[in-house]
Amino acid sequence: MGSPGWTVLPPVPLLGVGTCLVESVEHYMSRLAWLSGTTVSKICKLPVPFGEGGTGTVGKTSRFCGPGDTYRQRIRSLELLTGVDTIRCGSFFVLDRLLSTGAAGRFLTGHRWCPICYSEWSDESSWEPLIWRIDLIHVCPLHGCRLMGICPRCHTLPADTPAYAKRRECRSCGKSLGGPGRRTKRSVHDIWIEQQVCELVKFCSTPQQDEVGADVFRVFTEGLAQVALNVDAMPAPLVAAIDRLNDPATGDRTTLRTLVNLCALQGISIVDVLNDPRFAASRPLLDHWRDYSSIDFQDDERHSKKISAFRICLSRILGQSEGMYLPSIAVLLKAIGLNQDLALERSVDLYQSYKIARLRQGPYSTLIHTDRAFAAAMACIRDLTGKRLSARGPSAAFVTRIARIANIRGAEAREACQAAWVCGSALWDAKAILRQQS
Numbered sequence: 405m406g407s408p409g410w411t412v413l414p415p416v417p418l419l420g421v422g423t424c425l426v427e428s429v430e431h432y433m434s435r436l437a438w439l440s441g442t443t444v445s446k447i448c449k450l451p452v453p454f455g456e457g458g459t460g461t462v463g464k465t466s467r468f469c470g471p472g473d474t475y476r477q478r479i480r481s482l483e484l485l486t487g488v489d490t491i492r493c494g495s496f497f498v499l500d501r502l503l504s505t506g507a508a509g510r511f512l513t514g515h516r517w518c519p520i521c522y523s524e525w526s527d528e529s530s531w532e533p534l535i536w537r538i539d540l541i542h543v544c545p546l547h548g549c550r551l552m553g554i555c556p557r558c559h560t561l562p563a564d565t566p567a568y569a570k571r572r573e574c575r576s577c578g579k580s581l582g583g584p585g586r587r588t589k590r591s592v593h594d595i596w597i598e599q600q601v602c603e604l605v606k607f608c609s610t611p612q613q614d615e616v617g618a619d620v621f622r623v624f625t626e627g628l629a630q631v632a633l634n635v636d637a638m639p640a641p642l643v644a645a646i647d648r649l650n651d652p653a654t655g656d657r658t659t660l661r662t663l664v665n666l667c668a669l670q671g672i673s674i675v676d677v678l679n680d681p682r683f684a685a686s687r688p689l690l691d692h693w694r695d696y697s698s699i700d701f702q703d704d705e706r707h708s709k710k711i712s713a714f715r716i717c718l719s720r721i722l723g724q725s726e727g728m729y730l731p732s733i734a735v736l737l738k739a740i741g742l743n744q745d746l747a748l749e750r751s752v753d754l755y756q757s758y759k760i761a762r763l764r765q766g767p768y769s770t771l772i773h774t775d776r777a778f779a780a781a782m783a784c785i786r787d788l789t790g791k792r793l794s795a796r797g798p799s800a801a802f803v804t805r806i807a808r809i810a811n812i813r814g815a816e817a818r819e820a821c822q823a824a825w826v827c828g829s830a831l832w833d834a835k836a837i838l839r840q841q842s
C-alpha cells in the first residue's frame with residue numbers, strides 16, 4: 405500500500421538540510437506549530453507512534469535536538485506525523501551512540517541568538533540553525549558577530565520559548581533581541597574549532613547518513629593509548645579520555661570538547677574519526693604530541709568568571725603544594741560553584757595535574773582522616789572570616805580545636821589546617837573575580 409497522501413501535521417520541510425546551517429529541530433517545532441496554528445505543547449500531546457509514556461510534556465533537557473534520552477522518539481514521531489523524513493538532520497540523531505547527554509554544550513536548553521540574524525529576520529526565509537546551540541561556537545557563521553545569551557537591555561537570560569512570534573523578543577523587558585551585533589576577535593584555535601563543528605553539523609544534516617557506531621570513541625581512544633605507549637608523557641586530554649572510558653557513568657559516550665582535543669592532538673578532523681576511528685588513531689603525528697597543550701576553549705559569558713576563578717585557585721594551590729596535603733578537587737569546585745565536567749573540559753591540563761598530585765598522596769583510605777580534618781578546618785575558616793586570612797597561618801589554638809573536632813592527632817591536624825589556610829587564601833583570591841561587577 406502506498407502513502408495515504410495526507411499527514412496529521414503539514415509536511416513542512418526542515419530548512420538548510422545538508423548544510424552546516426541546518427535548522428535546529430527546536431526551531432523547526434516552533435515554526436511548525438506557528439504554521440499549523442497550534443502550539444508546541446499541543447503537538448507533543450498528539451498520540452504518537454513512538455510514545456513517551458503519555459506524558460506529553462515538552463520536557464526540559466535535550467528537548468528536540470539531543471543528545472539525551474527523549475529526542476529520538478520525538479523526532480521519529482514527528483517524521484511520521486509530518487511525512488518529512490529529514491527532520492532528524494536538524495539534531496544529533498546520527499551521533500546518538502557517540503555523544504553523552506549535554507555533550508554539545510550548555511546551550512542546548514538555553515536560548516542563544518545572533519542579533520544581526522534577528523534584526524534581518526524574514527518569516528519566509530529565516531531560521532535558527534542547530535549550530536547556535538553548540539557552545540563551542542561563539543560567533544554567527546553568517547555574520548561573524550558574537551552570539552548572545554543575555555538580553556543586552558535588561559541583562560536577563562531570555563527563556564527558550566517555543567512560541568515562534570516571541571522567540572526574538574525578551575520576555576522580561578519586551579524589547580527586540582535583534583541589534584547591530586558585536587564583532588569579536590578569534591584565535592587560530594577558535595577558527596579551527598569552528599571548522600570542526602561546521603563539518604560535524606554538516607555530517608549530521610546529511611540525509612540518509614548512517615548512524616555512528618557505539619564503539620567509535622572506544623576504538624579511537626584505545627588506538628591513541630596504544631600509540632601513547634611510545635611517548636614519555638601521555639597528554640592530559642588523552643588521560644582524561646581514558647578515564648572517561650573506564651568510568652561506567654560515561655563509558656563509551658563522550659563530549660564534543662573531548663573529541664576536539666583528541667583531534668587537535670592528532671591533527672585530524674572529528675569527521676575523520678567518525679568515518680574510520682581505527683585509521684584516525686593510527687596516524688600518529690608524534691611531533692604534534694611533544695609540545696602539545698590542550699586547546700584553550702573560549703568561555704561563554706555565564707561561566708567564564710567561575711572558570712577563571714577555578715584556574716587561579718588550582719594554580720595557586722599547585723604552586724604551593726610541595727609536600728602539602730591536597731584536598732579533593734570536588735571541595736574546591738563546590739566552593740566556587742562550578743560543575744565538574746565543565747571544569748575538566750575547560751581546563752583539562754590543570755585539572756589532570758591536580759588530580760595526579762592528589763593521587764600521589766596515597767590511596768583514599770590513608771587520606772580519610774586528613775580529609776575530615778581539612779573539611780572541619782575549612783568550615784571553621786568560613787565561620788571566622790569575611791576577609792582575607794592572616795599571612796601567619798593557622799594559630800596553635802586553631803589547630804588544637806580542629807584536632808578535637810576531627811578527633812585526630814595534632815600533627816595530622818596541623819597538616820590539614822595549613823592546607824586549609826593555603827586553599828582558603830587561594831579561594832579568597834580566586835573569588836575576587838566572582839565579586840567583580842561585570
Ligand SMILES: [Zn+2]
Binds near residue numbers: 522544545546548
Ligand atoms: Zn547572524
Ligand SMILES: [Zn+2]
Binds near residue numbers: 555576
Ligand atoms: Zn530584556
